[in-house]
Amino acid sequence: MSAPNKSYDPVEVEALKPEVVEQARDEAIAAFAAAADLDELKQAKVAHTGDRSPLSLANREIGALPPQAKAAAGKLIGQARGAVNQALAKRQVELEAERDARVLVEEAVDVTLPYGRVPRGARHPLTTLAERIEDTFVAMGYQVASGPEVEAEWLNFDALNLHADHPARSMQDTFFVEAPDGTADSGMVLRTQTSPVQIRAMLAGEPPLYAVSPGRVYRTDELDATHTPVFRQVEAIAVDEGITFGHLKGTIEVLVEKLIGGGLELRWRPSYFPFTEPSAEIDLQCFVCRGASVGNPDRPCRTCSSEGWIELGGCGVVNPRVLVAAGIDPGRYSGFAFGLGLERILMNRHNVADMRDMVEGDVRFTLPFGMEI
Amino acid sequence: MRVPLSWLREYVDLPAGETGRDVAARLVRAGLEVETVEQVGADIKGPLVVGEVLSIEELTGFKKPIRHCFVNVGTANGTGEPQEIVCGATNFQVGDKVVVILPGGVLPGPFPISARQTYGHTSAGMICSARELGMGDDHNGIIVLPPEYEAGTDALELLQLVDEVLDIAVTPDRGYCLSMRGVAREAAAAYGLPLADPALLDVPPANSYGYPVKVADPVGCDRFVARTVTGVDPGAKSPIWLQRRLQKAGIRPISLAVDITNYVMLEVGQPLHAYDRNRVDGPIQVRRAVGGEELTTLDGVRRELSAEDLLICDDSGPIGLAGVMGGATTEILDPVFDARTGLASGTTDIIIEAAHFEPVAIARAAKRHKLPSEASKRFERGVDPEAARAAAQRAVDLLVLIAGGTAEAGVTDIAAPHPVRTIPIDADLPDRVAGAEYGRETVTRRLQEVGCTVVGTDVLEVTPPSWRPDLTDPYDLAEEVIRLEGYDNVPARMPVTPPGRGLSEAQRFHRRVGVALAGAGYVEINAYPFVGEAAFDALGLDADDARRRTVKLVNPLNDAEPALRTTLLPGLLGALRRNVGRGNTDLALFETGTVFLPKAEPKVAPRLPVDRRPTEEQLAELNAALPDQPRRVAVALTGERLPSGWWGKGAPSGWADAVEAARVVAAAAGVELTVRQAQHAPWHPGRCAELLVGEEVVGHAGELHPRVVKALHLPERTSAMELDLDLLFEDGRRVSGPPVSAYPVATQDVALIVDAGVHAADVEAALREGAGELLESLRLFDVFTGEQAGAGKKSLAYTLRFRATDRTLTADEASAARASAVAVAGERTGAVLRGA
Secondary structure: OOOOOOOOOOOOOHHHOHHHHHHHHHHHHHHHHHOOOHHHHHHHHHHHHOOOOHHHHHHHHHHHOOHHHHHHHHHHHHHHHHHHHHHHHHHHHHHHHHHHHHHHHHOOOOOOOOOOOOOOOEOOHHHHHHHHHHHHHHHOOOEEOOOOOEEEHHHHOHHHOOOOOOHHHHHOOOOEEOOOOOOOOOOEEEOOOOHHHHHHHHHHOOOOEEEEEEEEEEOOOOOOOOOOOEEEEEEEEEEEOOOOHHHHHHHHHHHHHHHOOOOOOEEEEEEEEOOEEEEEEEEEEOOOOOOOOOOOOOOOOOOOOOOOEEEEEEEEEEOHHHHHHOOOOOOOOEEEEEEEEHHHHHHHHHOOOOOHHHHHOOHHHHHHHOOOO | OEEEHHHHOOOOOOOOOOOHHHHHHHHHHOOOEEEEEEEEOOOOEOOEEEEEEEEEEEEOOOOOOEEEEEEEOOOOOOOOOOEEEEEOOOOOOOOOEEEEEOOOOEEOOOEEOOOEEEOOEEEOOEEOEOOOOOOOOOOOOEOEEOOOOOOOOEHHHHOOOOEEEEEEEOOOOOHHHOOHHHHHHHHHHHHOOOOOOOOOOOOOOOOOOOOOEEEOOOOOEEEEEEEEEEOOOOOOOOOHHHHHHHHHOOOOOOOHHHHHHHHHHHHHOOOEEEEEHHHOOOOEEEEEOOOOOEEEEOOOOEEEOOOOOEEEEEOOEEEEEOOOEEEOOOOOOOOEEOOOOOOEEOOOOEEEEEEEEOHHHHHHHHHHOOOOOHHHHHHHHOOOHHHHHHHHHHHHHHHHHHHOOEEEEEEEEEEOOOOOOOEEEEOOHHHHHHOOOOOHHHHHHHHHHHOOEEEEOOEEEEEOOOOOOOOOOHHHHHHHHHHHHOHHHOOOOOOOOOOOOOOOHHHHHHHHHHHHHHHOOOEEOOOOOEEOHHHHHHOOOOOOOHHHOOOEEOOOOOOOOOEEOOOOHHHHHHHHHHHHHOOOOOEEEEEEEEOOEOOOOOOOOOOOOOOOOOOHHHHHHHHHHOOEOOEEEEEEEEOEEEOOEOOEOOEEOOHHHHHHHHHHHHHHHOOOOEEEEOOOOOEEEEEEEEEEEOOEEEEEEEEEOHHHHHHOOOOOOOEEEEEEHHHHOOOOOOOOOOOOOOOOOEEEEEEEEEEOOOOHHHHHHHHHHHHHHHEEEEEEEEEEEOOOOOOOEEEEEEEEEEOOOOOOOOHHHHHHHHHHHHHHHHHHHOOEEOOO
């Protein structure tokens, strides 16, 4: 805009007549209303609000007016331009909305198209099952302990109160590691149980000790639907002052409730393990038939083989001799330990009929388990 | 141990309505592992009766001998008329007593019996064999009963065909339960009923005129009872009740003398041996074997004896492997019947041995000779030494009763002195172990039920019974009390644990690796760690490749795979191939697990003491003997990594995916991975990346060598990666938050021409160094070779993004940094700007 015009034109300006201004205003508003799309609106905008539009030209003439007339003219033009801009903005919003609606319709796709572009992976259910059990114990304050799979016989057997001629030692079909002289006297085996980790944990420090140890163990079974020579156990041990069989029961009840579900009966059968005394086998009431299949051939249960009970694992109060071998004073401390077979739990908890599926690595078996179990 | 319920009731007066299942449930809660309850004879339905053969007509003209018989079945058929039966067996004569099933009956199968026409005659029933009645696998034709039974008598009861049998898996500490006596004791305690102990017999005292026995090894043999019975009828057969009990217990009846020794063993748990006295040469001697001795055992096997073997000998040498199996030269002879007189000749004078041997010696011998017998199974687990005399007496009584023998008055009983074992136990120990309140009275009563003698108040002096060698310390006794009171009745409670520390950094890392790889599309597998030479050959490993040095197993499942893996690849690639074979073609698999690397100088892991904590030195020696067992991760890929689809073309998996998988793992570890071109089996020599952290090689990745792919029958271009997770893991790592600049970025592209052999990683490193600290990021966005790049050259195009933390960079500053980057790249790699 120009600087204040001192030598203004005394002649009345045509373009600033109210009727002319109002007509220009109305024409602009009509043109905007008539614009059918954003392009037409853009043209109308240039025509009615651009530098060469009547209102812009009129506005420019204000400077030429005598000072006493400027205010009125300014007000007149300002109001007209305000109305025009308002109409423009309104129409702009309307047409954009129309356009958006149309474009969005045009851009519609079939969202049911399959999209397998990024293949999914999965973790093995035995891994995630072990982690779930670990987490349950970690939440109770336990640490997760581990040990080697090729283990010293002393740790796998002797320290667990299984001396060389113990009958239980031949019960376990052990893989023996070859000694440098080619014999079986290397003093090493593929561990047959996760129990040596107990000993390692006890040797590592003074009680209180609360540890859980999942891991691979080995026995010389041929692979079939219910056996595998390489399988997994989870073992838990607690050594502290005043630990009792009752504490063992409470802890397993918590685990079972978390892992399988509540309201199931547990059966505690006296059993024998050299490393615990008293020892027990834990049976879980079949969570599928709840015992209804027992002696009832019309309602067989695959999960418990119509026995009504599912074997969970073995447990007991740590034999004081085991504490002694690990350097723990049995006069002051006592402990409990238990071990569970993960394959069995996976079979029961997830209806897996054949153990070979867990071993062969067929992706069709593993994929449905995803990242968590 | 198979326990017929009818037999068990002889010692415990169980409630009449109690079924096998009921008894099993009680025994299970007392700690006996009852595996099954077999319903014997449940599939047989009568009428099954004793029949007397009245006439036999041999039918001819058939492929096999057929007999048309009339059999007197008394009034069991309702008419009293002889029953007409056609029979295919020939081992009976007119006048014999046989077992007949009449029409309407059912034999196991099920095989319903009805009158029918066969071989031109009516057959209204069947004359039965032992096998048809489910009594055993006796193939000797039909059963001929002793003559005293009357025709028409119910044979279901006579043959004790219907019963329930509890099959009990006896744990090693419960040797006494390998007998009816032991199981009955548990049943009595479980029901709170008195026990009729079959070992409570009147036994004459030892004297000096029994069969002479010399025990040279009183440690190996601390008890030897010998009794003699003469004038036994060599042709006498075991009565039906005896045979039936043996059959139900799972032992085949053989001959009267052997059946009786087996029967007494089952009854009281004492293994016995019967010698033909006329075949024993001089006094019986018990000693260890001397070098070069041999023995032919009852099973006809000639065995070389070890100096550790405990033997029963006579003047001729070994006549038995003590506690395991007798020898052939002194065994009871099979009777030979004189065809004319019908009289039997054979063994008439019998020596019964009832001895007690040291468990470990017997266990070792049975293991050494691979000869686990009913006797060795019991001796290993501990036999009641005080039952020897009663067992011998029981056998003598039965021989006299059944075989018409005469018991000689001589009683040999050699016993090494046994100290009385007394165990002091705090009366409240069971309470403390269980976390329950039993009280002294209950503790005392339960220990007495087990057979212990108990005296004292606060501290009980407990003498365990002779049949419980497993009870050696107070905790053994506490277990007995808790078990009999019922584990189910111990109140459950939670221990109060100290504050937990959660997972360790390494454990969290291992989980992260699995999550990251699964998130990147890999599926986890768990392969067996067993490998053989063939696996290493297929991988194309050199003869001196370190991975061929393995930890070996003495007793592998498969002789072709005697070693433990030193790399995860064989198992992983095996799983890959198995998947491909099953039609899963696009695969990305991973495995994490340990490999087993033998020590440079393999050692033997020491057997440490168990009566105290080993010293740190001892433990260090033990751990030093173990192979290194680092944790690894490996991936294998084949087929499409990104599938084609309506969205466009996919991408085959390849070496770059394998390298990227390593970067995914490194990212989970939070470490920087350097990639270097390398040559390493089993990878393609031109497509193998060596993976480093700092200067340490942590693994390899790339496409597999075509020869390996071929040897393992894998799809072409299969790729793989293997990485050592232990080397990757760094404890206590912490990321420092980088400053995030709010100033604008200045982006500069640069296209460089280098020799085709120059590695992109080197160019990138040079660019980064030259660009200096203003460089925020650098990305290679194009690589090409060909005419435009020039012969033997390649073009690498990068986008460099510069940014300062404290100001907006000027165009000059950004250009200067770019020029510096190019200059260093030029210096280091010979790179020149394209078009320059």
